[in-house]
Amino acid sequence: MKHRRRLGALGVAALAGTLMLAGCAKDVNGPGSGASSGGGSGTGQGCKLAAQPPAAPAAATSSQEQGKGVDGSKMRVGLAYDIGGRGDASFNDAAYRGLEEARAKLGVKDSREVSAQPNETEDQRQSRLRQLADDGFNPIITVGYSYAESLKAVAKQRPKTQFAIVDDDTIKLPNVHPLVFASEQGSFLIGVAAAYKSKNCHIGFVGGVRTPLIQAFEAGYLQGAKAAAPGIKIEDDYLKPAGDNSGFNDPSTASLKASGQLQKGADVIYHAAGASGKGVFDAVKQAGGGALGIGVDSDQYFQPTVANDKDIIMTSMVKKVDQAVFGYLAAFASNKLGGYPKRFDLSTGAVGYTRSGGKINDITGPLDAYKQQIIDGKIQVKDKP
Secondary structure (H helix, E strand, C coil): CCCCCCCCCHCCCCCCHHHHCCCCCCCCCCCCCCCCCCCCCCCCCCCCCCCCCCCCCCCCCCCCCCCCCCCCCEEEEEEEEECCCCCCCCCHHHHHHHHHHHHHHHHHCCEEEEEECCCHHHHHHHHHHHHHHHHEEEEEEEEEEHHHHHHHHHHHCCCCECCCCCCCCCCCCEEEEEEECHHHHHHHHHHHHHHCCHHHHHHHEEEEEEEEEHHHHHHHHHHHHHHHHHEEEEEEEEEECCCHHHHHHHHHHHHHHHHHHHCCCCEEEEEEEEHHHHHHEEEEEEHHEEEEEEEEEEEEHHHHHHHHHHHHEEEEEEHHHHHHHHHHHHHHHHHCHHHHEEEHHHHHEEECCCCCCCCCCCHHHHHHHHHHHHHHHCCCCCCCC
């Protein structure tokens, strides 16, 4: 989950056309303030929902298998995780699954994994990346926008090494390939789901660090919730300010923030906080009363580190980092990096929502209808709150 200045026209326009027929909720305090917005009833009767868009057509299927017949056995892959490393039940674990798939399908035999530490220096990051390059690993994939400055420096110093970076597209060098996601689009659908499932018409958002990347999750979630239920009430908090990346590995603070939102009446909480999300889930589980949590990046219903909370995980907004990482490695192995995508959105299937646990099976019709509206350009999802 990390990154930056965004993705062109997709995030610019206001919510359009079809969804405006129900009007917009007034946001008195503004998002991200730690205060409530909107005016939900809190009666336990659920939201008054806007008319949903027309039903989506049946999805086309494809039999094409990415990477089929590609030999990656001679690659030496470096994978540099963001804070939290493997076991974060989020996007680091997703990147690892992409590497695992490359081992299984491409025959990758040699790889090295390294991890960032909270509040480490640029020199430490650069040293880690230089060591991977000097030890002959090529390509090297960095997970998260916090690597951007150090990667830019090292990529200039090691022009023969190919690099990829997840969640950042600010580096304009021929040997750096961005892998960025329209997180706001998937988060819009999560906001719709939260509005449909909230019994109090009162939901929450917990972000790890107040950065443009996480604000894209926030923006899409707020927009989707208000599109589905203009009168919904929303709690909106961050764990840490920009520059303090410990917010992605601070479950204790996340639990306190989520508990505060639950006490105010929120009964569905979405986190975009990396490993801190466990604290959100723990708080929701402890609160009981039918409260639900929403995961991020990976399908957190199946993540071992949050297994004790799986019964309260309603859905997850997935960014298929594993798909992007595997595809990048397949493209590298077949010498086709020039044609490999740099941006992934709903239309590519690389962002979306999960149905694990069955809690949203009854609302997939509306969700897919909204999804089609976004793909068709009839809804423009904002990437800024």
